[in-house]
Amino acid sequence: MKERETGSLLAALRRAATLHRLYGSSHPLTGVALADAAREADVLAEGQPVQLTVLDESIYLDRTLLPMASLTHGGFLRTMHDRGLRSVTFLPPVAMADLSRLTAALAGEALEPAGAGSVRLNQDNLAADDLEESGDGRRVAYTATLDLLRAVSLAVSERERVSLLDTAAAVRSLVDLCLDDPSAALLLSTMKSHHEYTFFHSVNTCILTLMIGRMTGLDRADQLLLGMGALLHDIGKVGVSPAVLQHPGRLSPEQWAEIRIHPQVGAESILTASEPGQEVVAVVALEHHARYDGSGYPNLLYFEEPPEHTDGYSRQHPLHLFSRLTAVADGYDALTSRRSYRRAESPARALRVLLSDAGTVYDPDVVHAFIDIMGEFPPGSVLRLQRGEVVLVDQPAPDADGPVPALLVVDAAGRKLARPEPRSFLPGEVAGYLTPDRAGVDPALILEQVGASPDD
Numbered sequence: 001m002k003e004r005e006t007g008s009l010l011a012a013l014r015r016a017a018t019l020h021r022l023y024g025s026s027h028p029l030t031g032v033a034l035a036d037a038a039r040e041a042d043v044l045a046e047g048q049p050v051q052l053t054v055l056d057e058s059i060y061l062d063r064t065l066l067p068m069a070s071l072t073h074g075g076f077l078r079t080m081h082d083r084g085l086r087s088v089t090f091l092p093p094v095a096m097a098d099l100s101r102l103t104a105a106l107a108g109e110a111l112e113p114a115g116a117g118s119v120r121l122n123q124d125n126l127a128a129d130d131l132e133e134s135g136d137g138r139r140v141a142y143t144a145t146l147d148l149l150r151a152v153s154l155a156v157s158e159r160e161r162v163s164l165l166d167t168a169a170a171v172r173s174l175v176d177l178c179l180d181d182p183s184a185a186l187l188l189s190t191m192k193s194h195h196e197y198t199f200f201h202s203v204n205t206c207i208l209t210l211m212i213g214r215m216t217g218l219d220r221a222d223q224l225l226l227g228m229g230a231l232l233h234d235i236g237k238v239g240v241s242p243a244v245l246q247h248p249g250r251l252s253p254e255q256w257a258e259i260r261i262h263p264q265v266g267a268e269s270i271l272t273a274s275e276p277g278q279e280v281v282a283v284v285a286l287e288h289h290a291r292y293d294g295s296g297y298p299n300l301l302y303f304e305e306p307p308e309h310t311d312g313y314s315r316q317h318p319l320h321l322f323s324r325l326t327a328v329a330d331g332y333d334a335l336t337s338r339r340s341y342r343r344a345e346s347p348a349r350a351l352r353v354l355l356s357d358a359g360t361v362y363d364p365d366v367v368h369a370f371i372d373i374m375g376e377f378p379p380g381s382v383l384r385l386q387r388g389e390v391v392l393v394d395q396p397a398p399d400a401d402g403p404v405p406a407l408l409v410v411d412a413a414g415r416k417l418a419r420p421e422p423r424s425f426l427p428g429e430v431a432g433y434l435t436p437d438r439a440g441v442d443p444a445l446i447l448e449q450v451g452a453s454p455d456d
């Protein structure tokens, strides 16, 4: 599977289509972008014809679903679909002139079906039924939840009433996933998108929160409310401008004020729903940054009137259990994600940060429960072993000192494996930690490659 190459090609096509639209087809910048896209198409094709098919906001390379490219380029795939583009066949070497017909169509010009040349549009589409069979239930739960979040965000930004019924349906499938296949759920929670950070972050936070909820013995009804709170915790960010959310440096007081209001906006939006359980879901949104010791925002400390002859003291309104669980999952996913202002931390380092903030930012009991779930080498960890091999941890280790189940992705000679192989390791073999970004490893893709059993 060539997930990364397809992602690069889609990114190049997006850029070319935008420049085509803004500056015209003959502008030198459009030419540079087209040349990039042609080069990416040739890298993807490796001398053989390849076909990309768009179906339901998912993209397939020949018959193989590409989950990560589908998730990160969802909006662009919808545009392709809306413009009538169902498939693109590349016959290398790809000529820029042929490619410009595609970017013209993407830029909104009339679609000219191309029957000849090195880029053919809508030719010999693979049957949709054929492709749908290769879908993966786990990814579907994840993408359906992302779609739901996009819809809820739109409702919030347009000041419409939020529906918690739809949210409950999406969360139910994530609850099932966490209960039935916790390892797959944990690995799935390592999916990242810099582009749509808040959406991916919300789904990941939901999965991780549910994993902690599972350990604390919550019943299913509570799990559902917990999952809804975790999924919607950042919904108030819809009101924060993207420039502030992605600001690379120190924030000005005005920008901080904009950020600090998102728990309040989120809680208000959730309360527009008139469905059972909305209060506790809104409480999670309101409290998720308040911090265990009350030093966060919004300020939930209050001053208690002193009894006679004593000094008064401030009291922290005790945070709801669901808020304390969500805060830990939120913190972990945020730390392990790349942001415009800092790089992603390795899972092990993120756990150390949580531990050092236990008792101040986070409830220490929840941090310890979370560390127990994740183990020393959390799923999604990419590690270099002493012999030079690179492995991806795909499951929590069954016991602390024993072998850790993992997948070999790069062998001792530095060769990347086309299909990862099981390779457990002992803690003493670890030479260093890598981030998936740096190691060029895509946990979601690997899950797709090794996770699908024949009866899936």
Ligand SMILES: [Fe+2]
Pocket (backbone or CB within 6 Å): 233, 234, 262, 288, 289
């Ligand atoms: Fe937040």
